[in-house]
Structures are given as structure tokens and as C-alpha cells.
Amino acid sequence: MWVFYLISLPLTLGMVTVTLRYFAGPGVPRYVITTVGYAWFCSLSFIILVPADIWTTLTGHEKGGIGFFWSWSYWSTFILTWAVVPTIQGYEDAGDFTVKERLKTSIHMNLLFYSIVGAIGLFGLILLLVMHRAWDGGIVGFAMACSNTFGLVTGAFLLGFGLSEIPRNIWKNADWTHRQKVLSHRVAKMAVKLDNAHQEYSNAIVVAQATSNQMSKRDLLRPYMDIIDKMLAQMLRDDSSFKPSGGRLGENDMDYDTDDKTMATLRRQLRRAHEEYYRCKSEYMTYVMEALELEDTIKNYERRDANGWKYVSSFRESRAGTLGSLLDTIEFIWRCVLRKQLQKGFAIILGCMSAAILLAEATLLPSGVDLSLFSILIKSVGKQEVLVQVAAFVPLMYMCICTYYSLFQIGMLMFYSLTARQTSSVSLLMICS
Numbered sequence: 001m002w003v004f005y006l007i008s009l010p011l012t013l014g015m016v017t018v019t020l021r022y023f024a025g026p027g028v029p030r031y032v033i034t035t036v037g038y039a040w041f042c043s044l045s046f047i048i049l050v051p052a053d054i055w056t057t058l059t060g061h062e063k064g065g066i067g068f069f070w071s072w073s074y075w076s077t078f079i080l081t082w083a084v085v086p087t088i089q090g091y092e093d094a095g096d097f098t099v100k101e102r103l104k105t106s107i108h109m110n111l112l113f114y115s116i117v118g119a120i121g122l123f124g125l126i127l128l129l130v131m132h133r134a135w136d137g138g139i140v141g142f143a144m145a146c147s148n149t150f151g152l153v154t155g156a157f158l159l160g161f162g163l164s165e166i167p168r169n170i171w172k173n174a175d176w177t178h179r180q181k182v183l184s185h186r187v188a189k190m191a192v193k194l195d196n197a198h199q200e201y202s203n204a205i206v207v208a209q210a211t212s213n214q215m216s217k218r219d220l221l222r223p224y225m226d227i228i229d230k231m232l233a234q235m236l237r238d239d240s241s242f243k244p245s246g247g248r249l250g251e252n253d254m255d256y257d258t259d260d261k262t263m264a265t266l267r268r269q270l271r272r273a274h275e276e277y278y279r280c281k282s283e284y285m286t287y288v289m290e291a292l293e294l295e296d297t298i299k300n301y302e303r304r305d306a307n308g309w310k311y312v313s314s315f316r317e318s319r320a321g322t323l324g325s326l327l328d329t330i331e332f333i334w335r336c337v338l339r340k341q342l343q344k345g346f347a348i349i350l351g352c353m354s355a356a357i358l359l360a361e362a363t364l365l366p367s368g369v370d371l372s373l374f375s376i377l378i379k380s381v382g383k384q385e386v387l388v389q390v391a392a393f394v395p396l397m398y399m400c401i402c403t404y405y406s407l408f409q410i411g412m413l414m415f416y417s418l419t420a421r422q423t424s425s426v427s428l429l430m431i432c433s
Helices: 003-023 030-044 046-059 064-093 099-131 139-173 176-214 224-236 260-302 321-364 375-378 385-414 423-431
Strands: none
Touching: 003 030, 003 046, 003 375, 003 385, 030 046, 030 064, 030 423, 046 064, 064 099, 064 385, 064 423, 099 139, 099 260, 139 176, 139 321, 139 385, 176 224, 176 260, 224 260, 321 375, 375 385, 375 423, 385 423
């Protein structure tokens, strides 16, 4: 069993670390990185525990160790979801000026949320008791059944969407014409979003500067304003190319100097406008660069005979020497020939895996019928421990990716943003929650 752990544990930790480093913005604190990383690892731990559990079941070994790790995974996830992560998320989102005040704001907001949820749950419980006067004490069982049903239905919905969407997207993106149309649409859409984010950021800067100018040095709120001024000066120093333009004052934009709470709101608004602008800028530049590289690839393929099957980039100078010519040829073969075919082949493999998973789920209930490819594969390898665990690990990993892909797509429509190297602390914490 330790052989499987030595393979799966570093692989899962590596996935979490690489994903987190890829998406986390430059201003995300270390304690947020640590919390999110641990939460993601707990969420992914089942792809390690399930194959090991399958092996102990097949061989009849003692399950004490596996049981401990299942409990650790469950209670870690439970405590993180309902206590630790929401508190840190509220703390990061708060604009207050001291640790104590930010914690108070976070706890207050979370208690308000849980009070509303608790009141709705209590109302439902009372309604349930009224409708079933002869209730025989099975409330806990009913609650567990509702919880499991919600988890199964939601999981099946998210998994089903990912199983079809991921292979389909990979196949369609291998088509250069389709990808060009998608990128053109996304570039135009992000250009509008970037312009709006620039306007909002400029407005936030103008409001902060106007509030600072009208506040006297003897004002009791001046120390708070000085903190905001320092934050703004640091923002502008970090990006000297940014020039506020078109910033204007609204009807209520000069009311932030009332008390420490309104000053906290001003600070929070400035920080969020800053994060949103650089998030939109990063997405816009990503799509623009991908569109330009795709245009380069198409041109090189069309002029392959004239260029001697060498890749000519518009972003860099041609490579010199014999080695440079060889590298240009290798790059042409990869970008213009191999990558497209590999994408299509990969889409077909994932499509077959999706079909196998759907067939296994559809034939789960009938007894005596085993049409699950993965079940047949596990039984065929017999008592070979590593092969049994790998045969369970690979489809679980794919199902996990499909489910979280769907969850992220829904979340990005409503709750948070997920942008390469520009995802804020609040968004990362919302995702892991």
C-alpha cells in the first residue's frame, strides 16, 4: 500500500501546489495560501483514500488506518467549510484598519449569515413537525437522507456536465477556425470589461484623493486616511504605467469621512477596484496573446513550403545557426501538426472514459450485471495491489476534474473570479469553501 501512497500523495500535493501558484495573485498572504492549499488537499484526499479502501476491502485487511484518514478528511473539511474559511474570508474582505476590527466584522457577517440559514432550517423543522404529528423520532435520519440526496444529486449534475463538456471543448478547440472565433469574441468582451474596470478604478482613486484633500490634519479620522493614502501611493508605484482617466465623483462619494466604518468602506472599495482592474487586464492580455499566437500558427501552416517547414514567430527574432534552424523546424512540427492531432486524440480518450463512467452509473442498480469497465479492470488484475489502486485512482481523478470544472464554471458566473496569477484572497477562499 505504501507504494501507492508514494505515487498518489506527491501527485495530489503537486496538483494542489501548481494550481494554487498558477492562480494566486501577488498580494495573497501566506496564511491564505496555506489555508486554501490544505482545504483543496482535503477535498482531493478521497482520490487517495478510495483506491486504498478498495484494496483493503478486496483483501480483507484491517481498516483502522483507513478509518482514521477518512475521519481526518471529513472533520478537516467540515471545520474548514463552516468555521475557519468563512472567518478568514470575511477578515480578508473587510476594509477595517486593525486586526481586531476586521475579525469583528468577519464574525458579525458570518453570524448574520448563519442566523438567517438557521432560522430557515428551524422554520422547515417546525413545518415538518406540524405536518407529521405522529413523528416517531426519525428527524436525524430524515436530515441525513436529505443531506445525502442533495450531495448525490448535485454531484451527479456537476459530474455529468463535466464529462461531456471537457472532451467536447478539447475537440472543438483543436479546430483553429473555431478557436479564432471564440478568441475574437472573448477579446472584444474583455475589452469592454477592462474599460469598465479602468473607469471604476479611476473613480475609486478620485474619490480617495478628494476625501483626503477635504480632510484636515487634525481630523480624528486622519490616521485612517493616511493608511488609505499610503495604500494608494503603493498601488500607483507598483504600476507607473497606469494613468487614471475619466474619474468622476458621484452624488454620495464625499460621505466617506463620517466615521471609521465609512473609511473602512472607502478602503475596501479602493482595494476591490484595484483587484478587479488587474484581473480584467490579465484576462484581456491572456486572450490577446493566445489570439496572436494562433494567428501566427495559421500563417506558418499556410506558408509552410515557402518557409521550409520552419516556424517564424512575430514575437521574437529568428534563431541563428544550425541548432536554431532545427529548433524552428521542431517548433513548426509541434505547433502546426502534432499539437492539433494530440488534442483530438486526447479528446477521444476522455470521451471514451466519459462513456465508460456513464455506462457504469447507468447500470449500477441491476444486480448480477457488471458493465463497469473499471470494475472489470480491477477484478482482472486480481491481487496486484498497485494495479488495483491505479485502476481506481485514474478514473477517480478524471471524475474529480470533471466535477470541479463544472463547479468552477458555475461559481465564476455568480460568486468569484478565477484568473491566472490575479485571483484575490477572497475568491480563493470562496472557491475552497
